[in-house]
Amino acid sequence: xxxxxxxxxxxxxxxxxxxxxxxxxxxxxxxxxxxxxxxxxxxxxxxxxxxxxxxxxxxxxxxxxxxxxxxxxxxxxxxxxxxxxxxxxxxxxxxxxxxxxxxxxxxxxxxxxxxxxxxxxxxxxxxxxxxxxxxxxxxxxxxxxxxxxxxxxxxxxxxxxxxxxxxxxxxxxxxxxxxxxxxxxxxxxxxxxxxxxxxxxxxxxxxxxxxxxxxxxxxxxxxxxxxxxxxxxxxxxxxxxxxxxxxxxxxxxxxxxxxxxxxxxxxxxxxxxxxxxxxxxxxxxxxxxxxxxxxxxxxxxxxxxxxxxxxxxxxxxxxxxxxxxx
Amino acid sequence: xxxxxxxxxxxxxxxxxxxxxxxxxxxxxxxxxxxxxxxxxxxxxxxxxxxxxxxxxxxxxxxxxxxxxxxxxxxxxxxxxxxxxxxxxxxxxxxxxxxxxxxxxxxxxxxxxxxxxxxxxxxxxxxxxxxxxxxxxxxxxxxxxxxxxxxxxxxxxxxxxxxxxxxxxxxxxxxxxxxxxxxxxxxxxxxxxxxxxxxxxxxxxxxxxxxxxxxxxxxxxxxxxxxxxxxxxxxxxxxxxxxxxxxxxxxxxxxxxxxxxxxxxxxxxxxxxxxxxxxxxxxxxxxxxxxxxxxxxxxxxxxxxxxxxxxxxxxxxxxxxxxxxxxxxxxxxxxxxxxxxxxxxxxxxxxxxxxxxxxxxxxxxxxxxxxxxxxxxxxxxxxxxxxxxxxxxxxxxxxxxxxxxxxxxxxxxxxxxxxxxxxxxxxxxxxxxxxxxxxxxxxxxxxxxxxxxxxxxxxxxxxxxxxxxxxxx
Numbered sequence: 001x002x003x004x005x006x007x008x009x010x011x012x013x014x015x016x017x018x019x020x021x022x023x024x025x026x027x028x029x030x031x032x033x034x035x036x037x038x039x040x041x042x043x044x045x046x047x048x049x050x051x052x053x054x055x056x057x058x059x060x061x062x063x064x065x066x067x068x069x070x071x072x073x074x075x076x077x078x079x080x081x082x083x084x085x086x087x088x089x090x091x092x093x094x095x096x097x098x099x100x101x102x103x104x105x106x107x108x109x110x111x112x113x114x115x116x117x118x119x120x121x122x123x124x125x126x127x128x129x130x131x132x133x134x135x136x137x138x139x140x141x142x143x144x145x146x147x148x149x150x151x152x153x154x155x156x157x158x159x160x161x162x163x164x165x166x167x168x169x170x171x172x173x174x175x176x177x178x179x180x181x182x183x184x185x186x187x188x189x190x191x192x193x194x195x196x197x198x199x200x201x202x203x204x205x206x207x208x209x210x211x212x213x214x215x216x217x218x219x220x221x222x223x224x225x226x227x228x229x230x231x232x233x234x235x236x237x238x239x240x241x242x243x244x245x246x247x248x249x250x251x252x253x254x255x256x257x258x259x260x261x262x263x264x265x266x267x268x269x270x271x272x273x274x275x276x277x278x279x280x281x282x283x284x285x286x287x288x289x290x291x292x293x294x295x296x297x298x299x300x301x302x303x304x305x306x307x308x309x310x311x312x313x314x315x316x317x318x319x320x321x322x323x324x325x326x
Numbered sequence: 327x328x329x330x331x332x333x334x335x336x337x338x339x340x341x342x343x344x345x346x347x348x349x350x351x352x353x354x355x356x357x358x359x360x361x362x363x364x365x366x367x368x369x370x371x372x373x374x375x376x377x378x379x380x381x382x383x384x385x386x387x388x389x390x391x392x393x394x395x396x397x398x399x400x401x402x403x404x405x406x407x408x409x410x411x412x413x414x415x416x417x418x419x420x421x422x423x424x425x426x427x428x429x430x431x432x433x434x435x436x437x438x439x440x441x442x443x444x445x446x447x448x449x450x451x452x453x454x455x456x457x458x459x460x461x462x463x464x465x466x467x468x469x470x471x472x473x474x475x476x477x478x479x480x481x482x483x484x485x486x487x488x489x490x491x492x493x494x495x496x497x498x499x500x501x502x503x504x505x506x507x508x509x510x511x512x513x514x515x516x517x518x519x520x521x522x523x524x525x526x527x528x529x530x531x532x533x534x535x536x537x538x539x540x541x542x543x544x545x546x547x548x549x550x551x552x553x554x555x556x557x558x559x560x561x562x563x564x565x566x567x568x569x570x571x572x573x574x575x576x577x578x579x580x581x582x583x584x585x586x587x588x589x590x591x592x593x594x595x596x597x598x599x600x601x602x603x604x605x606x607x608x609x610x611x612x613x614x615x616x617x618x619x620x621x622x623x624x625x626x627x628x629x630x631x632x633x634x635x636x637x638x639x640x641x642x643x644x645x646x647x648x649x650x651x652x653x654x655x656x657x658x659x660x661x662x663x664x665x666x667x668x669x670x671x672x673x674x675x676x677x678x679x680x681x682x683x684x685x686x687x688x689x690x691x692x693x694x695x696x697x698x699x700x701x702x703x704x705x706x707x708x709x710x711x712x713x714x715x716x717x718x719x720x721x722x723x724x725x726x727x728x729x730x731x732x733x734x735x736x737x738x739x740x741x742x743x744x745x746x747x748x749x750x751x752x753x754x755x756x757x758x759x760x761x762x763x764x765x766x767x768x769x770x771x772x773x774x775x776x777x778x779x780x781x782x783x784x785x786x787x788x789x790x791x792x793x794x795x796x797x798x799x
Contacts, residue, residue, distance in 0.1 A: 012513075012515045013346075013513055013515075014342070014343075014346040014347075014513050014518070016515065017513075017515060017518050017519065017522075018339075018342075018343070020519075021522070024772070024775070027772075027776060028776070028779050028783075032783075135789075136788055136789040139788065158332070158336075159332040162332065163332075163788045166783055166786055166788060167788060169783050169784060170783075170784055170786075173784050
């Protein structure tokens with residue numbers, strides 16, 4: 001004999017409660033759905049909208065091509081034109097934000113790889129430590145570039161979509177209280193700050209801020225996250241099947257905040273896993289004055305030096321792929 | 327899994343539907359399902375610590391039965407000691423190992439000896455202080471002859487690991503909650519609806535009060551007290567008072583409301599503590615289940631209230647231990663001792679406790695009690711005794727009246743939310759929770775619920791993971 005009120009009993013069972021909750025939820029969700037369609041953006045800063053142009057270039061370029069993968073260290077700190085000349089292949093710089101996570105970055109490019117392509121990956125230590133990020137950057141990027149939802153694991157998509165609705169409601173509330181900047185956002189973090197190859201250039205014309213962000217990883221973070229190596233192998237396997245190659249290198253980093261212990265651990269893990277990691281890490285550590293607003297955003301001289309050193313390491317690793325050597 | 331997370335938003339409806347549609351008809355299957363759901367809920371943080379829950383539960387299930395079977399007092403005492411050793415051993419190792427080692431090294435250093443004790447990287451398992459106390463009360467009550475042990479293992483395991491209250495209470499007694507797992511449950515629409523209302527109010531307190539106060543508190547407490555206006559330090563303590571209240575009482579409201587969805591009644595844990603007219607009354611209204619636990623298992627065994635001196639000693643010891651329960655830091659012990667000291671005037675004057683509810687005429691005493699509690703919260707929130715002492719010193723020394731800082735803090739929107747909370751809870755102070763008092767027509771009630779949901783959505787901070795403060799304890 002069932003001891004509970006029957007689930008199908010009308011009016012007083014759990015089904016009736018669920019119906020009430022569903023009706024109430026609809027009252028909440030309908031305005032949120034309307035905000036998803038017509039609401040203001042999550043943030044007035046349109047920086048991440050630059051991803052659209054990067055993807056357009058990625059899909060338009062024929063193989064062989066060079067893909068630069070990583071966070072903003074590579075977006076801000078690599079000279080793609082110099083790379084193009086040395087590698088005799090068009091370059092697309094996909095670097096935009098480390099907060100997207102390595103999983104997202106792999107998903108962005110893996111279907112666009114073709115014969116002869118080279119993927120150069122320069123990850124901030126945070127991406128190696130925590131490759132599967134679920135931070136707020138995903139809300140911002142999908143808000144600005146809706147097709148970016150495809151680069152997020154399916155199980156995380158409902159969280160991102162509902163989060164965007166909530167954040168848009170908060171934007172609307174800010175607008176109603178007159179606390180919304182309408183000037184397009186930030187003087188530096190703008191979608192139009194990138195050139196056609198995907199390099200961020202806007203900071204090169206700005207005066208260097210007096211202080212720069214030195215936020216590092218928390219001590220609990222492992223040097224190499226458990227999911228990182230499988231993801232790296234997945235990218236390499238995918239590239240191999242499509243006739244492309246993947247190589248890892250170091251991001252340009254400032255003295256302040258540079259973690260030598262972590263770097264050695266990353267180097268050892270790559271070595272043990274047989275992943276190609278080019279360049280000596282100390283060659284990619286620059287004085288603080290070479291950076292703009294964070295310890296990864298190189299200014300003009302540092303950017304050129306880092307590109308030169310990356311090229312030198314690349315040409316040593318694969319002389320055949322380096323037409324400047326021939 | 328956090329109650330205020332997207333994952334839980336999926337978890338709860340799935341468990342609710344499965345529970346009532348597929349499992350509620352059979353007590354054993356229902357309990358097994360609840361154990362599975364609760365362990366899944368807990369494993370979302372770290373599955374490795376499930377082993378600790380298993381050890382604590384299994385040990386007390388077996389020891390409880392053994393105590394009951396034994397007629398030999400020494401053997402019964404030995405078995406009780408074993409239960410205490412297992413539970414307090416787990417708690418002591420995971421929560422206090424480094425604290426005791428550090429304190430011992432400091433003591434040696436103080437008498438001129440050098441020591442380099444080992445420091446272990448120990449992760450504190452979520453909820454350990456809560457479920458160990460819950461299972462401990464089971465064996466102690468059997469030893470005292472207050473309850474009989476259960477033979478129903480799934481019921482006992484479900485009683486210990488029931489997900490709404492597993493990680494931060496209320497700390498339930500076996501005599502209250504265990505029988506509910508041994509009998510069939512009927513779905514009670516009124517209770518479930520009221521449970522949802524209580525959950526909604528809990529979410530409001532957590533998200534719109536606690537989480538909005540948190541960044542203000544963090545910023546003020548992270549600064550140098552010496553260079554901060556006294557009024558800012560005061561507001562830091564004030565906002566923390568509401569942060570911790572919103573956080574913990576909000577969690578308790580969610581837990582109690584959620585349990586009612588499944589047909590279970592949990593104990594009340596908060597009864598509008600900031601409307602208390604004395605410190606004694608505050609402790610009858612704040613974290614009620616923990617206060618009752620310490621009263622029954624520490625204060626009374628110490629001798630309770632036989633004479634003034636004994637009563638004072640026992641009270642100070644009980645509050646110090648209660649402080650230590652909150653965390654492995656001298657600040658918590660200091661906080662506990664200060665609350666013990668706060669009780670002295672009532673002990674010395676044989677003050678009688680008041681049982682009736684407060685009225686507006688009691689406002690001066692309510693404000694005085696609140697200020698005393700708020701000052702004590704500084705110890706609770708500070709990173710060290712020195713930090714707390716500096717904070718309190720500069721709160722007074724640095725010109726408590728500072729018009730600019732006063733206007734700045736009074737104009738904070740978070741203060742408006744706190745006022746809304748206080749008004750709503752004052753109106754509802756005769757009821758279990760603020761939304762129970764609503765007797766308006768359905769459209770008005772639903773409008774109020776929608777406004778509360780809107781306030782929650784507009785204050786939801788998706789950029790930061792806001793764990794509950796008491797998860798650390």
